[in-house]
Amino acid sequence: MQDGGGFDPAALVAERRARAAERWNLDRGVVLAPAGLMLPIAGTDQFHEYHAHPEHRYLAGVGQPGGVLAFDAGEGWTLFVPQPDAAERVWTGDGPSLAAVGEAAGLEARPASELGAWLERRRGEPLAIIANDDITLRATEYGVESWAGLEFATDEEESERLRTVVAELRRAKDPRELALMREAAAATHRGHVAGIRKARAGMSERALQIEIEVEFFRAGAERTAYGSIVGGGPNAATLHFSPTAREFGEGELILVDAGAEIGGYASDVTRTYPVGTRFEGIQRDLYELVLGVQGRAIDRARPGVEYRDLHLAASVETAQGLIDLGLLRGEAEGLVERDAQALFFPHGLGHMLGLATHDAGGCLEGRVPSERPTLRYLRADLPLQPGYVVTIEPGVYFIRALLEDPDLRRRYRDDVDWERVDGLLDFGGIRIEDDVLITEEGAEVLSAATPKSLEALEELRREGLGA
Ligand code: GLY
Ligand code: MN
Ligand code: MN
Numbered sequence: 001m002q003d004g005g006g007f008d009p010a011a012l013v014a015e016r017r018a019r020a021a022e023r024w025n026l027d028r029g030v031v032l033a034p035a036g037l038m039l040p041i042a043g044t045d046q047f048h049e050y051h052a053h054p055e056h057r058y059l060a061g062v063g064q065p066g067g068v069l070a071f072d073a074g075e076g077w078t079l080f081v082p083q084p085d086a087a088e089r090v091w092t093g094d095g096p097s098l099a100a101v102g103e104a105a106g107l108e109a110r111p112a113s114e115l116g117a118w119l120e121r122r123r124g125e126p127l128a129i130i131a132n133d134d135i136t137l138r139a140t141e142y143g144v145e146s147w148a149g150l151e152f153a154t155d156e157e158e159s160e161r162l163r164t165v166v167a168e169l170r171r172a173k174d175p176r177e178l179a180l181m182r183e184a185a186a187a188t189h190r191g192h193v194a195g196i197r198k199a200r201a202g203m204s205e206r207a208l209q210i211e212i213e214v215e216f217f218r219a220g221a222e223r224t225a226y227g228s229i230v231g232g233g234p235n236a237a238t239l240h241f242s243p244t245a246r247e248f249g250e251g252e253l254i255l256v257d258a259g260a261e262i263g264g265y266a267s268d269v270t271r272t273y274p275v276g277t278r279f280e281g282i283q284r285d286l287y288e289l290v291l292g293v294q295g296r297a298i299d300r301a302r303p304g305v306e307y308r309d310l311h312l313a314a315s316v317e318t319a320q321g322l323i324d325l326g327l328l329r330g331e332a333e334g335l336v337e338r339d340a341q342a343l344f345f346p347h348g349l350g351h352m353l354g355l356a357t358h359d360a361g362g363c364l365e366g367r368v369p370s371e372r373p374t375l376r377y378l379r380a381d382l383p384l385q386p387g388y389v390v391t392i393e394p395g396v397y398f399i400r401a402l403l404e405d406p407d408l409r410r411r412y413r414d415d416v417d418w419e420r421v422d423g424l425l426d427f428g429g430i431r432i433e434d435d436v437l438i439t440e441e442g443a444e445v446l447s448a449a450t451p452k453s454l455e456a457l458e459e460l461r462r463e464g465l466g467a
Helices: 009-024 054-060 086-092 098-105 112-120 156-171 175-198 205-218 233-237 282-300 307-324 332-337 406-411 418-422 454-465
Strands: 030-034 068-072 076-081 109-111 127-129 229-232 253-258 260-262 269-274 389-392 395-397 429-431 434-438 443-445
Touching: 009 054, 009 076, 009 098, 009 156, 009 175, 030 054, 054 068, 054 156, 068 112, 076 098, 076 112, 098 109, 109 112, 127 156, 175 205, 175 253, 175 260, 175 269, 175 434, 175 454, 205 229, 205 253, 229 233, 233 253, 233 429, 253 429, 269 282, 269 429, 269 454, 282 307, 282 389, 282 395, 282 429, 282 434, 282 454, 307 332, 307 395
Parallel strands: 030 127, 076 109
Antiparallel strands: 030 068, 068 076, 229 253, 253 269, 389 434, 395 429, 434 443
16 A cells, blocks of 8 residues: 555565565574553553554554564464454443554454464474564463463573674665654654744743644644653753643743654754844854754764764864853863763764664674763764664753762862852853764754754744744
């Protein structure tokens, strides 16, 4: 079946499975890729919002709770999907038919009640588990009567090898995935623009979150890709701040990090803007600093460039900007070698994006993650390739947990103008985040439509406030 974008989604998913099987190169044995089970909410007959494991969803093309994509080295792929019993049909409905799930996956789907017998016929075979490995602990909920009776010994090392192959495949997005990511970015754009227009002094973080998310959903979002982060004033210094009833005050900045999800694909966009109509004083200086760092990182993004190098260049530029503003002292490279800028920019430049907000990143084989404050939260250490989507999201924050830490104040005694910094402890923070597709020649910003220049933001704020 062709969808509106001219792709055959089921055929694209079948190609992913074929590539995985080829790269796995197994002579014998079984691989299970469970989607994960629903998590009940205590005191209700309902469940937490469900998110299928991205490895399952990538290879199956669907993400039914309790689904298991199974692979036999000799016979290939089978998808098992739970079928609701009469009581479940009464309370939660029939759900999609087996035929519909199978059509979307490009496979014949079987009821989950047949998984036990399928496994029984392969008793004692080598077994690898990828995606959600809860199946060994919660086998009955997957429709398998007794896991122990099947005498499988899961090969952890092999499971890791297969997972690494899938992570590598997931990095470069296919045309269908990119179409969904563009839709997600478009819905996110609508939400952010509504937020930039509607924010005002006296409005709560929660109220702004609602205004933004309602537009995501109106524009086709199925969920938010992650819990929306909305922080006003000092709250913007908490990297993953959950919006509260706190009201925005005159003169503050608002940081909104929020993204729509469509067809399982995330967008992840951050904008920071004033409660009033202008960035004032140090707000303006720091905003220009972060915007410059972000723009140059995007300009440098292209195939073959190491993401880690983009991050390190952004770290040096942030350090230089903070020196220029009199907050850090010394020489930028030396400060980054000592991780001094990480007091103000304590996260990575970003991460891969796709079926998960923090998608299949990690270190290229043979590389070891660094524990240095500058590199600890860099979620991808690999060369960029066409088709990868990464976020580029530098920031500067005044975080009390770091800046009031006596050990850190001692260590960076001479590197920081502590008197100035102490005067900014309620500043909050600035982050600017876009979703960037690496193309053959360079990069395309999927979230480019969402305004971020000082002038565009201030104009939207004036329009929003009728000023
Ligand atoms: N929205 C979470 C992040 O930017 O990583
Ligand atoms: Mn992000
Ligand atoms: Mn984000």
